[in-house]
Amino acid sequence: MNELGILLPAILNGVTTGAVYALVALGLTLIYGVLHIINFAHGSLLMVALYGVYFLYALFGVDPYLAFPIIVPLMFALGYGLQRYVIGKAGHGKDENIMLVTLGLSIIIENLALFFWTSNTRTINTSYGFSTVDFGVAFIAVPKVVAFVGAVIIAGLLWLVMQRTDLGKAIRALAKEPRGAQLVGISAPHVYAMSFGIGVACLGAAACLLLPSYYASPQIGHAFVLIAFTIVVLGGMGSFGGALLGGLIIGVTESLGGLFLGESLGKIGIFLIFIAVLLLRPTGLFGQRA
């Protein structure tokens, strides 16, 4: 009985943290899971978005949840431009090159952030930042609940885009058969850039939902990159529902790991899962067999 009293809140907390992780991973699911663009800059782009939300609040008083209409399009434009004019150009279509270019970009972005904004962590204090929702077994912070709901909504939106829009069809066509897709008139550079843009726009949304319960610092990308890739692979490359579920699993793993092994050692569970998935079931939970 006692154990349950400790386990349940940990699991619940893990679920909400996991939703946040899933938010970050959703964009990468599109970029890496569907189109196999290995984006090592995903974490640093999240960091940029977080700073964007922070400065909107600190300088202009814009509430993070209201910053969506500003941040999301801006991040979309950034993502589109990066893919169209840097990554796509430098990649020459080869996986190894794309890995290295995005790695280079992440180094540039992180260290520019370090230079301009210093390594001080930035947090914001919102009116609801410390309110909690009573779930019976535990109290969960309002921002985390909002993040959870937001993650589900965004996953749904992404799924709709992929299944019901022309763009979604074009993306899927390009992912399945690049040559054939181009032969029927789909512009590869444009569609890749649109996808990258959407993926990065998701990061913008994630940042808006994240900042109230988190913080911004130049190094924050590091922590998220590996976790994001873990979730994308675990969920099954290209499955948004899988990314959601994967995020929850990872969040709970981290939470339980922290409970049993302590704060720092607890994180090891995530990466052991990642290694296991990569070795044993790289198609993940919901991915199609290659």
Add this chain to the structure above:
Amino acid sequence: MRGGAGIILVLAVLLPLPWLLHSDFWLNFAIMALYYGFLGQAWNILGGFGGQFSFGHAAFFGTGAYTSAVLQLRLGVDPWLCLALAAVTGGLVGALVGALSFRYGLRGSYFALVTLAFAEVFRILADSAEFTGAGVGLQIPLKQTAANFQFPDKAGFYFVILGLTALGLAIAWWLENSRTGARLMAVRENEDAARALGVDVIRTKLIAITLSGALMGLGGTFYVQYFLYIDPTIAYGPAVSVSALLVPIVGGLGTAFGPLLGAVALQFVNQLAQATMGSAIGLNLVVYGVILVLMIMYMPNGLFGLARVSARRLAGRTG
């Protein structure tokens, strides 16, 4: 056999450097250039010659570094013996990562990601364990004698890293002139074709990653002896992994001299950046990132590839 004369020449030129360079600053420059060149050569064996891009080479470096530090501090093992042992542990971790990854057929981005995950696992372990000093790290007490693998005069360290550089060049030369190397490069180019010619792909990759890991272990030991300090982030963090891959990419993948060239070039860039931008934290790393992106975009063959093309043009041969 090709390349041997060039290597001997380069080593001969580098040998008398401590007596030619009269400033501590330039000697340190040379040591750091050779050090990063060595790390780059280690990565080059698996990544350049073998075509398997690891993003987590710190896993091998850190293991070697901690092997040295822990054995010296906790068990009083002779530091020079630790050098050899670090090569063994680095190689073992390499073999472990390789055995798992290659047996399960991981390639491309999946392989890069799994190496990243392994490095992170090691970092977390080192961060939590008592015997590695946890987050605080380990400090080697100062005792500057040659027998203790610490030198009062920097020249001592220079000769050690020069020796390691020679080892790296010898291994690269061996890869360029042996059956194992030919098979490794075949695996890099086309695994199926290699298999059809009787090449045991998994075993070949395993040899490469074990060798690569052993060399990184040696590099880790050198770091510990030179800086007398190690902690989980230095040992297993992204900085070492990135440096190890940046150097041969800039200098020329899959060539014996590429890593050395790349390291020297990057050291110059580093010093230039520090001189012009002062100690602005982060800016010189921005330059590294920009260089990486530009290299991939315009010079995927690195500086060495550029040199080869120019040499051919000079010799009048076209196409």
Add this chain to the structure above:
Amino acid sequence: MLEVRDLSKSFGGLRAVAHVGFAVAEGEIAALIGPNGAGKSTLFGLISGFIRPDAGHIRFEGRDITGLPAHRIAALGLVRTFQITQPFAHLTVRENIAVGAHLRLGGRRDALRHAAQVARRVGLDGRLDQPAARLTVAGRKRLELARALATDPRLLLLDEVMAGLNPREIDEIVGMIRAIRDGGVTILLTEHVMRAVMQLSDRTLVLNDGQLIAEGAPRDIAADPRVIEAYLGAGAARAYVGEAAHG
């Protein structure tokens, strides 16, 4: 030399190869033909160890090689080429062939020397130090052949080695293949170029829909109504035979 018994392989619901059985005698040139999608490449993949069979056995020189990994089979002397050429792009022609030579030779100098000799046999000696990526289609086909030859094979599996070649190039390769057989290598090839099949093969095997439907001398195969129907569709045999009778 090669004995295939009751070999089957399915991919998902698709039966690519179904209960195929045949033998190739030492010293002969056997040809495997059949319409597109008949399962020829799959069969090659199964024999050479690149694909694991669902059922059946493969014996090579009296030894059961079913399920052995591809590199072990190659080391035993059963070597294949690829339909879509797979050069080691950044290595020179010489270095490419040397990889094959290294199967039997441990020394670098020996392997490089042997590579040059093999290159001469296929007419690539003018291009020894060119990067393989620069070769034309015909050159790449010869490189495929040379690399496989350098391993000193006992049985050579040639996968559509003539695809993409013009008539003159085809004649050259036909001559080369004959010379290789005369040198003591048994050959099993798959081809779409019928002229070459007629000229080269001692025996022809016809595959359709994963099954072996005919086997025999090339001339007989060409007139076999089942073979005609496999290529031209049901009823074609009657029409063809009818025309031949009237025309």
